[in-house]
Amino acid sequence: MKAGGWTAVWFRAAAACVLTLCFGCLHVVTLKSQPLTRFGGFPQSTGPPISYETFYFGQKIDHFGFLEDGTFKQRYLVADKHWQQPGGPIMFYTGNEGDITWFCNNTGFMWEIAEELGAMLVFAEHRYYGESLPFGQDSFSDSKHMNYLTSEQALADFAVLIQNLKSTLPGAQHSPVIAVGGSYGGMLSAWFRMKYPNIVIGALASSAPIWQFPGMVPCGDFYKIVTQDFAKSGSNCDANIRKSWKAINNVSSTASGLQWLSEEFSLCTPLKNKNDAIVLKNWLQETWVDLAMVDYPYEANFLQPLPRWPIQVVCKYLGFSSTVSDYQLLHGVSQAAKVYYNYTGSTSCLNTSQTATGSYSRLDLPGACTEMVMPMCTDGIQDMFEPEEWNFQAFSDECNAMFGVRPRADWADTVYGGKDIASHSNIIFSNGGLDPWSAGGVTHNITDSLVSIMIPDGAHHLDLRYSNDQDPASVRAARAIEVKYFQKWIREAEKTASKP
Numbered sequence: 001m002k003a004g005g006w007t008a009v010w011f012r013a014a015a016a017c018v019l020t021l022c023f024g025c026l027h028v029v030t031l032k033s034q035p036l037t038r039f040g041g042f043p044q045s046t047g048p049p050i051s052y053e054t055f056y057f058g059q060k061i062d063h064f065g066f067l068e069d070g071t072f073k074q075r076y077l078v079a080d081k082h083w084q085q086p087g088g089p090i091m092f093y094t095g096n097e098g099d100i101t102w103f104c105n106n107t108g109f110m111w112e113i114a115e116e117l118g119a120m121l122v123f124a125e126h127r128y129y130g131e132s133l134p135f136g137q138d139s140f141s142d143s144k145h146m147n148y149l150t151s152e153q154a155l156a157d158f159a160v161l162i163q164n165l166k167s168t169l170p171g172a173q174h175s176p177v178i179a180v181g182g183s184y185g186g187m188l189s190a191w192f193r194m195k196y197p198n199i200v201i202g203a204l205a206s207s208a209p210i211w212q213f214p215g216m217v218p219c220g221d222f223y224k225i226v227t228q229d230f231a232k233s234g235s236n237c238d239a240n241i242r243k244s245w246k247a248i249n250n251v252s253s254t255a256s257g258l259q260w261l262s263e264e265f266s267l268c269t270p271l272k273n274k275n276d277a278i279v280l281k282n283w284l285q286e287t288w289v290d291l292a293m294v295d296y297p298y299e300a301n302f303l304q305p306l307p308r309w310p311i312q313v314v315c316k317y318l319g320f321s322s323t324v325s326d327y328q329l330l331h332g333v334s335q336a337a338k339v340y341y342n343y344t345g346s347t348s349c350l351n352t353s354q355t356a357t358g359s360y361s362r363l364d365l366p367g368a369c370t371e372m373v374m375p376m377c378t379d380g381i382q383d384m385f386e387p388e389e390w391n392f393q394a395f396s397d398e399c400n401a402m403f404g405v406r407p408r409a410d411w412a413d414t415v416y417g418g419k420d421i422a423s424h425s426n427i428i429f430s431n432g433g434l435d436p437w438s439a440g441g442v443t444h445n446i447t448d449s450l451v452s453i454m455i456p457d458g459a460h461h462l463d464l465r466y467s468n469d470q471d472p473a474s475v476r477a478a479r480a481i482e483v484k485y486f487q488k489w490i491r492e493a494e495k496t497a498s499k500p
């Protein structure tokens with residue numbers, strides 16, 4: 001899931017019109033291929049090479065009405081090398097906002113447990129992403145075409161696809177299916193089990209902020225966690241970032257200051273006015289959030305090639321303990337930003353209209369302007385950002401201006417149960433303590449079968465990644481518990497199936 005940008009950041013920047021953050025201009029940023037000589041290359045994964053077959057399934061564009069009768073091709077990937085048929089389990093990745101091959105490549109956990117479980121792996125692409133476009137190139141042309149981009153439709157796609165696989169694949173008829181997902185994909189896997197318990201026997205929802213909706217968690221918690229990550233990673237690190245916003249305001253008040261900033265940050269396009277300085281601040285804020293999401297214990301390339309524990313590296317440039325000039329402070333900030341944007345040393349200039357997103361779509365969360373309103377706010381005291389209140393009305397007005405639709409603030413609560421989900425079963429909610437999205441996650445056990453696993457040293461869905469020598473013990477333990485639950489659910493399903 002891409003940064004809490006949508007609300008606070010996007011909003012602050014609305015005047016400056018940061019269009020890359022809006023639905024109107026879907027734009028998948030792919031990483032430039034890098035020479036990577038300095039570091040000997042960043043493998044996509046640290047695991048064995050993966051191999052799968054790609055298929056396409058004809059899905060209804062609209063599962064819930066009967067007037068739109070069209071279909072589109074939904075892409076899904078299948079790996080059945082370790083599948084024990086008949087009846088072996090199916091691990092089903094509920095695709096999120098991006099190209100499914102990228103999630104497939106970055107979900108090493110599933111590849112590593114396939115053999116032990118004798119499981120088939122299926123990765124299903126989310127409608128409107130990758131190659132699964134309901135109206136081809138016109139899918140984003142206007143809000144009428146985008147009308148079928150909802151989590152409910154996506155879940156129905158998954159359900160119909162699984163029913164079809166089970167009825168057409170020899171040996172799959174009695175296969176128990178377990179949903180797996182991370183981030184928004186984790187929200188989908190949890191909701192999938194809640195809405196379709198007849199189709200999946202359980203779900204692993206990793207780093208899934210199913211409570212980041214109005215009235216469920218304090219709007220400031222997300223940015224508080226980002227701040228704590230920086231506070232923990234170097235002395236004065238959060239305090240100096242907190243100061244940097246005023247320093248930018250000060251320096252950007254003159255033409256020579258704007259020019260200095262442009263040079264110091266090696267910007268592709270020089271800052272011309274106050275508005276550009278606002279864009280710079282928003283971009284930095286998003287950068288710090290992204291770093292918090294990918295603060296992994298080993299060198300990795302998820303959103304961007306980064307060193308191990310990247311925030312510690314960033315904080316080396318932000319350790320000023322006494323008062324320094326605005327210029328000295330901002331020199332440190334620019335060095336810190338370059339850890340994120342130029343770790344490989346092959347970036348020629350920094351572009352404030354781009355943050356690195358890997359293959360996460362620039363579309364951010366599907367439904368941010370419709371069914372998935374995620375309140376975020378900052379106060380500058382408990383967090384290191386400029387104060388910004390959550391303002392639903394202003395947010396709604398922006399959505400309306402841009403797409404002619406208004407979000408329904410309470411719909412997520414109504415349709416997915418909000419905090420009243422104790423009647424459901426067999427869902428694991430895993431959360432990384434470093435991950436700002438844990439603010440909206442389920443971080444306590446609800447019942448015996450709605451369990452929460454905390455990974456204190458984990459960033460965004462670390463447990464779903466390939467195992468690594470430098471993994472902290474907490475994530476190893478989490479993966480072991482997750483597999484235990486899978487095995488338990490599978491045993492229970494087999495028992496039920498064998499009853500007449």
Ligand SMILES: *[C@@H]1O[C@H](CO)[C@@H](O)[C@H](O)[C@H]1NC(C)=O
Pocket residue numbers: 044050099101102105359
């Ligand atoms: C996933 O990995 C395969 C090779 O294993 C590669 O061809 C493909 O480009 C990768 N996909 C993405 C989106 O990175």
Ligand SMILES: *[C@@H]1O[C@H](CO)[C@@H](O)[C@H](O)[C@H]1NC(C)=O
Pocket residue numbers: 243244246247250326
């Ligand atoms: C910004 O300018 C004000 C007024 O000159 C000054 O007091 C302050 O120290 C400067 N820098 C920061 C980081 O606030």
Ligand SMILES: *[C@@H]1O[C@H](CO)[C@@H](O)[C@H](O)[C@H]1NC(C)=O
Pocket residue numbers: 265266338342344345346347348349350
């Ligand atoms: C990125 O790093 C390389 C190697 O250190 C350097 O030559 C280049 O100027 C840097 N780019 C930016 C934008 O700072």
Ligand SMILES: *[C@@H]1O[C@H](CO)[C@@H](O)[C@H](O)[C@H]1NC(C)=O
Pocket residue numbers: 020268269351352353354
């Ligand atoms: C900066 O990023 C934007 C949005 O991706 C792109 O349109 C623009 O061409 C980029 N500018 C430069 C100089 O690379």
Ligand SMILES: *[C@@H]1O[C@H](CO)[C@@H](O)[C@H](O)[C@H]1NC(C)=O
Pocket residue numbers: 443444445451452453454481
């Ligand atoms: C929830 O219960 C499980 C199983 O007893 C335990 O491993 C886990 O630590 C608990 N989670 C939390 C957040 O207390």
